[in-house]
Amino acid sequence: MIDWRACPLSPTLLQRYRYRAGHQSCPSMAGGHLMRRKGAGMEFHEYTPFVPGDDIRRVDWAASARTGEEDAWLVRRFAAEEQTTLLISVDLRPTMSLPQNMPKALIALWLAEALAVAGLQGGDRVVLHRLFGEDRRGPVELKTPDRRRLHAGLRRLNEYRGATRFNMLSLPAFLPPASIWVLISDLYFPRDGQMKHLAQTMCSAQAGLRWLIVVELDTWRHERSLLGKGDLRLEGPEGQNLNNDGPERLFAIDEQQLDQVEARIHGHKQQFHQTTAHAGRDFTNWVWPNDANDPENFFRDQFLGDKLLHRIFMREH
Amino acid sequence: MLMAALGLLGAVLVAVHMAKPRGDRRVISSLHFFDQVPQSVQSMTKLQLANPLFSLPFYVRLALFALILTAFIMRTQTLDQFNQKSMHLWIFVDRSGSMGADYGGRTGMEIIQSTYQGALALVALQGLADVSVGVSLFDLEVALWKTEEQLKTPDGMAQSVLEFAEIQPRALGTQLSLIHEALKNAVDEGKITHVLVLTDQPAPDWLASFEKPLVVWPNPIKQAANTGITRIKPISHPLTGLVTGFELEMTAYGPIAGAVRLRVTNEQGSPLYDEDIAWQDNGRAYAAIPASGPCRLQVELSPGGAYTLDDFAVIDIPQGEKLAVEWRASGNAETWGLTTGPSPQLRVTHGLDDLSQTTPTLVVGSGGFSDTPKRVENFIEGHALLDDLNFDVLEEVAPRGIHTPEGWQPILLDEDGLAWGAIRENPTAAWVPSLPTGRDNRFATTAVLFYNAIRFLIERGPAANLYEQTTVNNPIPEGNRIPLFSDEGNTWRTPRPRYGLAELRPIEGRPTQWPFIWLAAAVCIMVFERIKSASGGLRWR
Numbered sequence: 001m002i003d004w005r006a007c008p009l010s011p012t013l014l015q016r017y018r019y020r021a022g023h024q025s026c027p028s029m030a031g032g033h034l035m036r037r038k039g040a041g042m043e044f045h046e047y048t049p050f051v052p053g054d055d056i057r058r059v060d061w062a063a064s065a066r067t068g069e070e071d072a073w074l075v076r077r078f079a080a081e082e083q084t085t086l087l088i089s090v091d092l093r094p095t096m097s098l099p100q101n102m103p104k105a106l107i108a109l110w111l112a113e114a115l116a117v118a119g120l121q122g123g124d125r126v127v128l129h130r131l132f133g134e135d136r137r138g139p140v141e142l143k144t145p146d147r148r149r150l151h152a153g154l155r156r157l158n159e160y161r162g163a164t165r166f167n168m169l170s171l172p173a174f175l176p177p178a179s180i181w182v183l184i185s186d187l188y189f190p191r192d193g194q195m196k197h198l199a200q201t202m203c204s205a206q207a208g209l210r211w212l213i214v215v216e217l218d219t220w221r222h223e224r225s226l227l228g229k230g231d232l233r234l235e236g237p238e239g240q241n242l243n244n245d246g247p248e249r250l251f252a253i254d255e256q257q258l259d260q261v262e263a264r265i266h267g268h269k270q271q272f273h274q275t276t277a278h279a280g281r282d283f284t285n286w287v288w289p290n291d292a293n294d295p296e297n298f299f300r301d302q303f304l305g306d307k308l309l310h311r312i313f314m315r316e317h
Numbered sequence: 318m319l320m321a322a323l324g325l326l327g328a329v330l331v332a333v334h335m336a337k338p339r340g341d342r343r344v345i346s347s348l349h350f351f352d353q354v355p356q357s358v359q360s361m362t363k364l365q366l367a368n369p370l371f372s373l374p375f376y377v378r379l380a381l382f383a384l385i386l387t388a389f390i391m392r393t394q395t396l397d398q399f400n401q402k403s404m405h406l407w408i409f410v411d412r413s414g415s416m417g418a419d420y421g422g423r424t425g426m427e428i429i430q431s432t433y434q435g436a437l438a439l440v441a442l443q444g445l446a447d448v449s450v451g452v453s454l455f456d457l458e459v460a461l462w463k464t465e466e467q468l469k470t471p472d473g474m475a476q477s478v479l480e481f482a483e484i485q486p487r488a489l490g491t492q493l494s495l496i497h498e499a500l501k502n503a504v505d506e507g508k509i510t511h512v513l514v515l516t517d518q519p520a521p522d523w524l525a526s527f528e529k530p531l532v533v534w535p536n537p538i539k540q541a542a543n544t545g546i547t548r549i550k551p552i553s554h555p556l557t558g559l560v561t562g563f564e565l566e567m568t569a570y571g572p573i574a575g576a577v578r579l580r581v582t583n584e585q586g587s588p589l590y591d592e593d594i595a596w597q598d599n600g601r602a603y604a605a606i607p608a609s610g611p612c613r614l615q616v617e618l619s620p621g622g623a624y625t626l627d628d629f630a631v632i633d634i635p636q637g638e639k640l641a642v643e644w645r646a647s648g649n650a651e652t653w654g655l656t657t658g659p660s661p662q663l664r665v666t667h668g669l670d671d672l673s674q675t676t677p678t679l680v681v682g683s684g685g686f687s688d689t690p691k692r693v694e695n696f697i698e699g700h701a702l703l704d705d706l707n708f709d710v711l712e713e714v715a716p717r718g719i720h721t722p723e724g725w726q727p728i729l730l731d732e733d734g735l736a737w738g739a740i741r742e743n744p745t746a747a748w749v750p751s752l753p754t755g756r757d758n759r760f761a762t763t764a765v766l767f768y769n770a771i772r773f774l775i776e777r778g779p780a781a782n783l784y785e786q787t788t789v790n791n792p793i794p795e796g797n798r799i800p801l802f803s804d805e806g807n808t809w810r811t812p813r814p815r816y817g818l819a820e821l822r823p824i825e826g827r828p829t830q831w832p833f834i835w836l837a838a839a840v841c842i843m844v845f846e847r848i849k850s851a852s853g854g855l856r857w858r
Contacts, residue, residue, distance in 0.1 A: 098346035188346065223345045232341055236348030249356045257354050264350045 002097050002105045004158045006151060007113040008296040009303065011121070012051050017304065018118040021313035047074040086119040086312070087139075087174050088112045089129040090157055091185030094237035096217070099226070102292040104217040108184040109154050110299050111215065115182060118313060120145035127174040128153045130167055131185060138170045166194045168201050175205050180312055184215045187269050199275040212281035213308060220265055222288035229253050284308040323386055330382055377846050384839035388832035403447030404823050405465075405509050406440060407530075408433065409496055410484065411516030413456035414800050417486035418517070418624040418808045420541045428538050429515035430481050432818070436513050437474045439821050452477065456489040458789050459499060487792040488626050490802030493521055503530050511821055519813035533821060536814040542571030544594075544618055545627025545806035551781045552605060558662055558775035560634055562607035563783055567618065569600040571809035580617045581606050589614065610634030613797065627806040631797045632783040640775070645671065646681055648752065653767070662778050663771065669722055669748065677745040677774035681767070684751035686759060687715035692732040701773045702728045702738045702747065706765050711737070714762045716750035738766055745777050 009017075050059055050073035064073045090112050096105035116126040120142060128140040140153030175181060181202075189195065202212055231250050235241055242249055251257075273283075286302045303309065410433065416425035440450060452463040462484075467473050496514060503509040509530045514520075520534035548566035553559060565579070573596060581590035594602045608614060612634050621628025641658035644650040645666035650657050655665075664671075664678040672678045690713045696703060711729075718735025721727050725748065727736035739748040753764035785791075785798040794800055 095346040095349075098344060100344055104346065186346065188349065220347060223347055226345065227343055230341070232343050234348055234351055235342060235344045237344075237346060240348060242348065242352050251351065251354050251356065253354070261347065261350050261354065264353070265347060268350070 007110040085179035219288040225290035388835035391832040413491040488800035520815035534815040541623035543622030611636035682750040685717040691715040695730040
């Protein structure tokens with residue numbers, strides 16, 4: 001469990017993000033990915049305050065005048081898009097609680113929050129799911145943009161207590177056809193039968209025209225920079241060491257050793273990709289910079305610059 | 318034992334800093350992938366045979382260790398110093414004239430003899446392992462009487478008690494500042510632990526400034542009434558300086574039981590003065606006795622009181638019908654009522670640079686007068702050189718003045734800035750325009766200036782010595798050598814002791830210098846080190 005705090009992107013910014021994406025389309029979409037289609041009717045949904053980026057043509061001047069306030073423009077919102085389910089699975093195992101100055105779990109929860117806010121503002125159904133560990137209450141299902149409920153759900157996700165089993169039992173019920181499944185992880189999970197189980201789940205999801213997106217949080221470059229060289233005592237999350245909690249080992253770290261570790265990490269991730277290759281999924285990689293110490297700016301830059309995630313909210317022609 | 322423990326602590330400190338660096342700690346999420354990285358070979362041993370790591374933490378801990386070590390060493394030394402059974406006593410015995418005074422049937426020396434004996438007995442009875450006693454006598458000087466070696470054994474102490482009775486007061490005064498100096502020396506040397514002062518003088522206030530050595534001033538001598546001669550002053554002729562008599566000052570210390578008679582006799586025993594003394598309210602009395610020399614006179618007070626050395630005086634009245642001068646001027650001394658002799662009181666000369674450091678010199682000018690009157694331009698009002706001088710006559714006479722050389726001070730200047738009279742301080746001299754010369758106003762003017770100058774110089778010359786003072790080198794009264802010391806005859810002082818003989822024991826109690834300051838500094842450094850250790854991690858090692 002990390003010291004969670006709310007996403008640094010404001011709902012207004014995320015609304016702009018979604019609307020900009022909603023006005024874009026991607027004709028070159030390949031594969032059997034689900035895309036939002038324009039709805040049959042332009043059914044009025046609600047008025048919202050005008051924010052920069054809104055289409056000026058959607059301002060309801062008469063309604064705005066009735067408020068009696070200058071610059072208080074009201075924009076008509078329409079339930080035009082086809083509602084979809086956005087399942088966000090967040091890996092919150094102990095490795096995600098690092099690096100200490102910019103934990104992966106924090107970025108993952110912010111990403112989940114940002115996607116959820118953007119999705120809920122568009123009328124999507126959002127399901128927050130913890131990828132590992134038992135969760136007797138099941139995933140958090142949200143249908144309205146209620147920030148209080150959203151934050152409560154994120155806090156629930158953050159209440160992780162050590163178990164490393166995949167939490168897949170109730171997942172099919174939240175993955176109806178034409179839904180989007182975003183999986184956020186550092187992919188450091190163990191190589192055992194559970195990875196196969198995840199691959200099977202991903203394949204069956206793909207079979208139902210579900211769009212799978214894997215967001216990999218990659219901190220190796222940062223951690224390699226952090227390590228440097230020389231004799232080091234290495235400690236993992238929650239005070240783990242490699243000597244089964246015995247006396248600390250002292251490692252002689254050099255470039256060669258680091259290259260070998262990097263190759264092992266790469267191999268581990270490759271195995272995951274190979275296992276899930278036939279599931280068909282899109283993949284985006286968020287790489288921690290060497291001097292990662294400003295999570296807010298890092299998240300802002302990564303999220304707003306990630307074109308794959310942007311496509312979640314685009315509409316198909 | 319304690320030192321061994323501290324030594325072990327120091328060795329551990331060095332060994333800790335000979336330990337190999339334990340490696341920086343890194344917390345990473347990819348730890349799982351390091352399972353195949355070999356363990357550092359260096360980590361197999363904990364220590365390395367090398368110089369300690371001379372880092373800032375090492376020096377901080379070294380300083381901490383040094384402070385603790387210093388504190389305990391100081392504590393040990395201080396305790397040793399105060400725990401050891403030792404006493405180093407120095408006794409100062411007053412043998413000035415007043416110690417021979419009669420204090421109720423016993424002299425001061427006899428009274429302090431028993432105190433001295435008691436002090437030695439007290440020291441001997443304590444059976445101290447390390448003890449030394451030394452004795453000095455003092456009056457106007459401090460003289461060693463018994464060394465520490467002489468008083469080292471009980472026999473030596475007993476012998477000194479016997480010999481103490483042989484100490485005779487000297488006809489000298491008392492100088493307590495010598496004790497002050499001796500105490501300061503004892504403080505500097507640091508060995509003396511106790512000082513015993515045996516005297517008839519009360520304990521002075523400055524003793525409070527001496528904490529160590531412990532000064533015991535029992536002051537066992539009680540008061541006794543006394544009357545005595547306290548000052549003898551010659552009476553001189555105002556012009557010639559010749560002694561025409563003497564003045565006596567007498568002082569009564571304590572109550573005056575009855576009439577005290579002053580008797581002055583010549584060598585033949587004939588009384589020149591024989592009267593009861595009329596005391597003033599302040600206990601003083603004065604008598605002026607006319608006498609013409611040369612002659613030797615005896616002065617006696619009867620009854621004289623407890624202190625006898627101030628009851629008698631022998632004084633010599635010097636010869637002198639005429640003022641004796643050393644004549645170096647033109648003419649001869651007799652012309653002007655003067656005489657020449659072997660002990661001149663004045664020199665008369667013409668040379669402004671013919672001066673003497675010992676005898677005042679009168680320089681007379683070459684004479685001569687101006688043809689026309691001259692105004693007195695400036696003068697020092699009331700100066701002795703100008704007594705009875707008529708300025709109107711002087712301006713008319715207008716003697717020939719001079720420009721005063723360096724070192725001379727003009728007393729009277731004419732309108733041309735020339736001096737008609739001048740003096741100088743060192744050597745003592747005076748200048749006048751001429752010997753008495755001319756007629757009428759000229760003679761009168763030059764004579765007034767001439768004799769005024771003589772009188773001025775005679776007053777500045779050495780006073781006539783009617784008696785000699787006993788000294789350290791000549792302490793025995795003989796002839797006109799008398800022990801006339803200020804206040805020595807005051808036997809009526811209120812006794813003021815400081816501590817008693819019971820204080821002559823090894824000083825016990827807490828050490829005065831406890832190493833708290835060192836320990837406090839050590840605690841500060843330790844807190845600093847611990848804070849840095851808690852916050853600095855492996856970098857602070």
